[in-house]
Amino acid sequence: MGLLLTEDEKMLQESAAGFFADKAPVSQIRALRDDRDATGYSKELWLEMSEMGFTGVLVDAENGGFDMGFMAAGLIAEQMGKNLSASPFLSSSVLAATALKMAGDKQAAKLLPEIVSGKMVMALAVDEGGKHNPDAIQMTASPSGNGFKLNGKKSMVVDGHMADQIIVVAQTDDGLTLFVVPTDAKGLDTERTIMVDSRNAARMVFEDVEVTGEQVLGEVGKGADILNTVLNAGRAVLAAEMLGAASQVFQTTNDYLKERKQFGKIIGEFQALQHRMAHLYCELELARTSVLTALTALDKNPKSAGPFVSMAKAKLGSVAKLAALESVQLHGGMGMTDELDIGLYLKRIRVAQELLGDADYHIAQITK
Amino acid sequence: MSDLEQFRAETCAWLGANCPEEMRTPMKRETDGCWGGRNWVFQSEAQKLWLERMAAKGWTAPSWPKQYGGAGLSRAEDKILKQEMKRINARPPLLSFGIWMLGPALLKFGTEAQKMRFLPEICRGEIRWCQGYSEPNAGSDLASLATKCEDKGDHFLVNGSKVWTSYADEADWIFCLVRTDNTGKKHHGISFILFDMETEGVSTKPIKLISGRSPFCETFFENVKVPKENLVGERDKGWTIAKYLLTHEREMIGDSGNLKPVAQMVAELGIIPDAALQAKITELTIDEWAFSQTMSRMLAEAKAGASLGAKSSMLKYYGTELNKRRYEVMMDAAGYDGLEWESERSNDGELARLWLRTKGNSIEGGTSEIQLNIIAKHILELPGT
Ligand SMILES: Cc1cc2nc3c(=O)[nH]c(=O)nc-3n(C[C@H](O)[C@H](O)[C@H](O)COP(=O)(O)OP(=O)(O)OC[C@H]3O[C@@H](n4cnc5c(N)ncnc54)[C@H](O)[C@@H]3O)c2cc1C
Numbered sequence: 001m002g003l004l005l006t007e008d009e010k011m012l013q014e015s016a017a018g019f020f021a022d023k024a025p026v027s028q029i030r031a032l033r034d035d036r037d038a039t040g041y042s043k044e045l046w047l048e049m050s051e052m053g054f055t056g057v058l059v060d061a062e063n064g065g066f067d068m069g070f071m072a073a074g075l076i077a078e079q080m081g082k083n084l085s086a087s088p089f090l091s092s093s094v095l096a097a098t099a100l101k102m103a104g105d106k107q108a109a110k111l112l113p114e115i116v117s118g119k120m121v122m123a124l125a126v127d128e129g130g131k132h133n134p135d136a137i138q139m140t141a142s143p144s145g146n147g148f149k150l151n152g153k154k155s156m157v158v159d160g161h162m163a164d165q166i167i168v169v170a171q172t173d174d175g176l177t178l179f180v181v182p183t184d185a186k187g188l189d190t191e192r193t194i195m196v197d198s199r200n201a202a203r204m205v206f207e208d209v210e211v212t213g214e215q216v217l218g219e220v221g222k223g224a225d226i227l228n229t230v231l232n233a234g235r236a237v238l239a240a241e242m243l244g245a246a247s248q249v250f251q252t253t254n255d256y257l258k259e260r261k262q263f264g265k266i267i268g269e270f271q272a273l274q275h276r277m278a279h280l281y282c283e284l285e286l287a288r289t290s291v292l293t294a295l296t297a298l299d300k301n302p303k304s305a306g307p308f309v310s311m312a313k314a315k316l317g318s319v320a321k322l323a324a325l326e327s328v329q330l331h332g333g334m335g336m337t338d339e340l341d342i343g344l345y346l347k348r349i350r351v352a353q354e355l356l357g358d359a360d361y362h363i364a365q366i367t368k
Numbered sequence: 369m370s371d372l373e374q375f376r377a378e379t380c381a382w383l384g385a386n387c388p389e390e391m392r393t394p395m396k397r398e399t400d401g402c403w404g405g406r407n408w409v410f411q412s413e414a415q416k417l418w419l420e421r422m423a424a425k426g427w428t429a430p431s432w433p434k435q436y437g438g439a440g441l442s443r444a445e446d447k448i449l450k451q452e453m454k455r456i457n458a459r460p461p462l463l464s465f466g467i468w469m470l471g472p473a474l475l476k477f478g479t480e481a482q483k484m485r486f487l488p489e490i491c492r493g494e495i496r497w498c499q500g501y502s503e504p505n506a507g508s509d510l511a512s513l514a515t516k517c518e519d520k521g522d523h524f525l526v527n528g529s530k531v532w533t534s535y536a537d538e539a540d541w542i543f544c545l546v547r548t549d550n551t552g553k554k555h556h557g558i559s560f561i562l563f564d565m566e567t568e569g570v571s572t573k574p575i576k577l578i579s580g581r582s583p584f585c586e587t588f589f590e591n592v593k594v595p596k597e598n599l600v601g602e603r604d605k606g607w608t609i610a611k612y613l614l615t616h617e618r619e620m621i622g623d624s625g626n627l628k629p630v631a632q633m634v635a636e637l638g639i640i641p642d643a644a645l646q647a648k649i650t651e652l653t654i655d656e657w658a659f660s661q662t663m664s665r666m667l668a669e670a671k672a673g674a675s676l677g678a679k680s681s682m683l684k685y686y687g688t689e690l691n692k693r694r695y696e697v698m699m700d701a702a703g704y705d706g707l708e709w710e711s712e713r714s715n716d717g718e719l720a721r722l723w724l725r726t727k728g729n730s731i732e733g734g735t736s737e738i739q740l741n742i743i744a745k746h747i748l749e750l751p752g753t
Binding site: 127129130131132155156193194195196197198201261262263264270272273321325328329332333335336337338339342343346347350351354358360363364 | 644
């Protein structure tokens with residue numbers, strides 16, 4: 001079942017752990033926030049991630065990648081979650097790379113090496129409203145000359161504010177189609193949105209944005225198959241990131257319970273608090289299993305992985321949230337301060353919860 | 369017409385004639401309220417007028433006796449006033465720690481001179497108070513507080529520090545728990561004193577919160593001289609006052625009875641809930657309703673003017689946990705839009721900031737865990753220390 005890591009996976013986990021703790025600890029996202037950085041991530045870090053091979057974790061060797069699979073991508077994301085490391089990993093190396101790889105066409109050969117090298121950032125534009133809902137895409141691509149004209153709007157395009165290219169999902173007569181669109185295309189209006197977790201997304205408005213047939217990713221009308229796997233890859237990797245964040249915030253809380261004194265006792269002595277932590281421990285263990293299962297299922301057969309991915313994203317949606325809320329509460333007044341990192345975890349977990357479907361969305365998917 | 373019907377009709381007519389239109393619109397931000405005080409800058413003429421008119425009527429503290437600036441309303445009349453204000457969406461004329469916390473304690477424990485000196489000013493919104501209870505090492509275990517207060521003959525001398533003091537940097541005066549004796553048990557030797565925040569030796573340092581705002585401070589006292597007449601109640605016996613005040617604070621914090629229902633807030637965002645969201649909203653609606661009815665029942669059961677005692681812990685615990693759940697569901701409902709932090713569209717992330725602020729509800733005024741301990745010990749009489 002892949003619930004135990006292989007030696008290779010353990011090595012990757014260790015090197016990712018060391019790398020992110022060293023190069024992108026929580027202080028980095030805090031500094032990016034406080035400096036009001038225009039991109040919201042460190043380009044230096046992104047290039048170093050490329051040197052480490054992380055940017056190409058899902059890219060095949062032919063295109064300069066390492067083809068290590070979804071489990072590996074999840075292990076990297078878990079460490080990013082622990083440290084709240086911000087980078088275009090999800091948007092470029094997971095979502096875009098998976099889409100390009102599945103399409104496997106000329107565009108893939110051109111763009112994938114640039115993702116691996118860290119030279120280019122790509123984002124996925126799927127949602128249009130306030131909630132994740134890939135079944136409600138209204139953006140249209142209507143035939144025009146040799147190509148199409150795109151019309152509509154997109155919301156929560158993660159990293160869309162600084163991406164070079166975006167993969168846009170639109171309706172054509174025959175169904176969903178994916179297009180690769182440069183962000184400087186005429187008729188495309190991009191508004192950066194700064195989110196509660198100090199990371200960035202974009203709202204995009206397309207007004208008669210012209211694309212050629214060459215910009216179609218995969219086949220016209222067959223975008224749904226690719227999209228499904230792309231989204232599941234993103235969801236599983238996000239769940240892994242949330243696992244990392246939740247585990248870290250849990251650890252911080254557990255440490256605090258061994259330090260803080262009230263009523264002449266260490267507060268960890270109060271059984272009421274012990275039980276809260278013990279319960280959370282149990283939940284986190286189940287959360288970990290669900291993430292490992294989803295990543296394994298994706299590696300085995302992406303087409304049948306959907307329910308496992310939804311289970312993981314739903315489970316982490318509730319468990320990571322609980323871990324963050326408990327952390328604030330059990331730190332008392334300290335938990336409300338910006339000085340501690342807990343708030344940053346609470347905020348990131350809230351955003352990750354919402355991205356690509358919250359627990360309700362995924363419960364509905366499984367119920368279907 | 370019964371007396372109460374008569375009162376309702378008069379109240380309705382008076383509010384209709386005296387509440388400025390601008391004061392009948394929802395507050396857009398947490399910072400939109402009127403806190404009053406020496407340095408208060410009114411945000412609008414309407415805000416000023418509304419406070420003055422309500423204060424003249426005694427309706428900023430409707431149930432307080434008339435001679436202290438209140439209107440001497442009975443509980444039933446007070447309730448009618450609240451209902452009538454809610455009906456026209458009138459904003460509260462004044463947000464005030466003086467009214468919610470200090471006032472009730474002064475009414476019960478203050479000398480006549482203290483009442484005459486402070487209460488009318490509080491009612492008129494001319495003095496703003498902060499609460500100096502918590503210290504770095506005395507949070508849940510408040511009684512272990514250590515801020516030192518020495519008797520210097522003609523005055524007290526205060527040294528020490530407080531933390532999480534809400535609005536200390538904007539307040540005129542502080543009601544403060546200090547240690548006047550540390551030789552006995554920790555509950556003994558605490559005194560309840562009042563002093564001006566402009567007194568030499570008082571300084572504050574704002575603390576930034578996860579919401580990005582800084583409503584509370586670290587507060588430092590270095591050789592602060594306090595006149596002796598500013599001691600409330602008996603020296604060394606301030607714990608009784610401190611606890612009495614806390615029960616009022618808890619009722620106030622727990623009081624989500626007047627909050628806008630989640631169903632309405634979701635509707636105002638223009639969101640049409642799907643089945644899962646609707647189920648959560650309905651579940652909350654049931655609890656909102658049951659909670660507000662429980663609150664009314666408990667107040668009705670208690671003797672007029674009497675404190676709810678340990679039951680205030682139940683209201684504090686349930687009300688604040690409920691409010692946190694309400695805002696979690698609001699965030700679920702708003703989705704991506706609710707996660708925006710700086711845009712004009714999101715009113716600078718107001719929903720997200722409120723959501724973050726609610727996390728403090730179950731900490732301030734005594735944590736949820738402490739309320740549960742009180743319920744277990746004092747209501748359920750379960751054994752333990
Ligand atoms: C928004 C906000 C505004 C505030 N405003 C003011 C103010 O104006 N003036 C003021 O004086 N104070 C104020 N406070 C402080 C507040 O009263 C304290 O934060 C609170 O009493 C908790 O104390 P602490 O922060 O030291 O937490 P701690 O006491 O250290 O608690 C840490 C954790 O341990 C738990 N715990 C402690 N003892 C027990 C026990 N016996 N059994 C089980 N669990 C236990 C707590 O519940 C908490 O989860 C404010 C706090 C907040 C968050």
